Amino acid sequence: MKYSWNVACEVMRLAPPLQGAFREAISDFTFAGFSIPKGWKLHWNVNSTHKNVECFPEPEKFDPARFEGNGPAPYTFVPFGGGPRMCPGKEYARLEMLVFMHNVIKRFNWENLLPDEKIIVDPLPMPAKGLPVRLLPH
Numbered sequence: 648m649k650y651s652w653n654v655a656c657e658v659m660r661l662a663p664p665l666q667g668a669f670r671e672a673i674s675d676f677t678f679a680g681f682s683i684p685k686g687w688k689l690h691w692n693v694n695s696t697h698k699n700v701e702c703f704p705e706p707e708k709f710d711p712a713r714f715e716g717n718g719p720a721p722y723t724f725v726p727f728g729g730g731p732r733m734c735p736g737k738e739y740a741r742l743e744m745l746v747f748m749h750n751v752i753k754r755f756n757w758e759n760l761l762p763d764e765k766i767i768v769d770p771l772p773m774p775a776k777g778l779p780v781r782l783l784p785h
Contacts, residue, residue, distance in 0.1 A: 648745050653711035655744045656718075659726035660697045661709065662772040664740075667692040668728065696723045755782040 672687045683689065698706040702723040703713060713719065727734035734740070751757070760779040767775045 648749070650711065651745055651748050652741070653714040655741075655748065656714045656724065656726075657709055657711045660703065660713070660724060661707075662766070663693040663697060663726045664771070665693055665726060665728060665734075666770060668732075693725055696725065699723070751782075753785075755784060757782050 667690055670689050670691065672683050672685050672689055675685050676683050696702050700706055702719060714724075718724070722729050727737040727740070758781040760781060761774075761776055764778065765775045766772050
């Protein structure tokens, strides 16, 4: 299921389940010419790394091979956050995704009924019309 997990990771890189989070600056620092004082609340955005060309060449291209071998550098792929505040349900979510993918792929042929459906962000990325599909048992 390694390849299946690579596919799931690439989907989460392009449409992360978490959009970001707030953190508090623990010391004064300068970022991109801006002085950030200790105590300020900061918002980090997942897409700032997931779609960064330096971290992921051709960031808009769907490429599960990005996750082969050692995969991306630490803290560049963070769909569940990172460090001590990483989502405690990460492994459960992984298991749930892999079991779902396995069952859909093994039991059904499927057809996307709206192949050109747009993706909207409200606040998470989602298909505009709900992604209707036709499932046909094997």
